[in-house]
Amino acid sequence: MTDALLICDALPESRDAVKFKAPGRGPAFVVRWQGRVHGYLNQCAHVGGPIDFEGQVLERSGRFLMCARHGAIYEPDTGLCVGGPCKGARLVPLAVEESADGKVWLRSA
Template sequence: MTATSCEPVRICSSEELIDGGDGIRRKAADKSGEASVFFVRYDGKPFGYLNRCAHVPMELDWSEGKFFESSGLYLMCATHGAIYEPDTGRCVGGPCRGARLRKIEVTERDTPDGPAVFWLPDGDLRPA
């Protein structure tokens, strides 16, 4: 099944995303070609972003799924140390202060298999 800009894409069960814990990556495509997106939970809610630092277009995670810094309160770019608010994507420390991660729309809903997190792709960023 190929996702279009209207079809929600199931990412994971809700219990797989833990507040301040590991994120989940997915391959994506945007105008520049191949990309990746990631999903994390913060303050009880799921959030999703293009996995690209606002300072230099590099992926944020330290290793697969490691987006939060040690306190679990901020997302951190492994390359230059930019610090982002997990709920807004706004850079609050480092070389790109005031810039933002590219947010993607995420929803959480009940399914026959239990609560799950879904990505709602748009025309500019979609599953690969």
């Protein structure tokens, strides 16, 4: 894949995210939810701090991304905050894709 950054060789469906640094953008993560890969800057829309806790981004039910610091909950596929102190705001999405061999890539802007 040309003009792309390899994030990971495989991304299992779990509560854990793969964290990485997006060049020129800062801390970021990818997570698999319902079979698809989604990537965001690792910044809560509420105050900008990281949403993960030791790499975990999905809350207990596995239905939402959740900020470990403020409890804001986000839809994993859209980044829309649907509950908590920043309801209606969004995580900053990143252009990620999965190749046929299961590798996850960050596309360059």
